[in-house]
Amino acid sequence: MIELLNVRKVFNAGSPSEFSAINGVDLRIAENRVTVLKGPSGSGKTTLLSIVGCMSRPSAGRVKLRDREITSLPERFLTDIRRKTFGFIFQQPNLIKGISVLENVMLPAYPLGEKRTTLKVKALHGLNELNLSGKAASKVEWLSGGEAQRVSIVRALINDPQIIIADEPTAHLDTKLSYRFMEIVEQFKAQGKTVIITSHDPLVYDSKTVDDVVNLRDGKLESEPA
Numbered sequence: 655m656i657e658l659l660n661v662r663k664v665f666n667a668g669s670p671s672e673f674s675a676i677n678g679v680d681l682r683i684a685e686n687r688v689t690v691l692k693g694p695s696g697s698g699k700t701t702l703l704s705i706v707g708c709m710s711r712p713s714a715g716r717v718k719l720r721d722r723e724i725t726s727l728p729e730r731f732l733t734d735i736r737r738k739t740f741g742f743i744f745q746q747p748n749l750i751k752g753i754s755v756l757e758n759v760m761l762p763a764y765p766l767g768e769k770r771t772t773l774k775v776k777a778l779h780g781l782n783e784l785n786l787s788g789k790a791a792s793k794v795e796w797l798s799g800g801e802a803q804r805v806s807i808v809r810a811l812i813n814d815p816q817i818i819i820a821d822e823p824t825a826h827l828d829t830k831l832s833y834r835f836m837e838i839v840e841q842f843k844a845q846g847k848t849v850i851i852t853s854h855d856p857l858v859y860d861s862k863t864v865d866d867v868v869n870l871r872d873g874k875l876e877s878e879p880a
């Protein structure tokens with residue numbers, strides 16, 4: 655469903671700090687599977703994930719989403735695809751300070767014009783699923799690291815995305831919450847969703863929930879998905 659063809663990413667092209675982070679990757683990520691991008695620090699996992707999630711464009715090569723070539727689509731189309739297709743869980747939760755947990759979770763849904771009451775029910779349900787009901791009215795600056803990470807997971811799911819993209823999702827979670835996260839991933843799969851995760855964490859890449867592990871080194875694939 656997502657296909658990368660000879661994808662390259664060069665940062666700061668033409669300057670002395672030019673750096674080639676992705677060096678010709680061919681990858682097919684299948685629907686309704688859980689794929690982990692694994693590899694040493696600096697191997698290009700986050701860079702590749704951001705290309706897969708249409709957050710950045712490759713310097714060369716092609717990206718296809720459900721057989722549709724999206725590489726050269728104008729930015730407004732990409733924004734629309736991002737909003738409707740993907741849910742993003744970042745390494746840092748990136749929550750907005752000064753507003754409540756509930757408002758943070760509802761925020762990505764506003765551009766889609768859903769009724770606020772429906773949205774609120776959905777957001778509260780999501781918070782409840784991750785044991786955060788008691789925190790709905792809290793300001794995000796009061797949350798612990800693990801709570802903030804869980805709020806960012808609920809926020810990523812508010813638009814019911816078909817594809818979930820998670821960059822080191824367990825980085826700030828203890829063992830118990832990391833297992834809980836993988837249970838949630840299992841639920842996504844049962845709902846027919848596709849999940850793509852970058853991780854250094856064996857608890858993630860060795861999990862039975864994971865279908866494919868893609869190894870990256872120096873911006874290249876070491877092996878094809880199993």
Ligand SMILES: Nc1ncnc2c1ncn2[C@@H]1O[C@H](COP(=O)(O)OP(=O)(O)OP(=O)(O)O)[C@@H](O)[C@H]1O
Nearest residue numbers: 665666673675693694695696697698699700701702
């Ligand atoms: N905007 C940028 N400008 C210049 N170089 C960059 C930029 N973003 C990433 N890089 C470089 O590209 C390489 C790959 O970075 P990336 O963040 O994809 O690695 P990673 O495998 O996710 O690492 P980590 O596990 O440490 O998060 C690194 O050497 C990084 O310094």
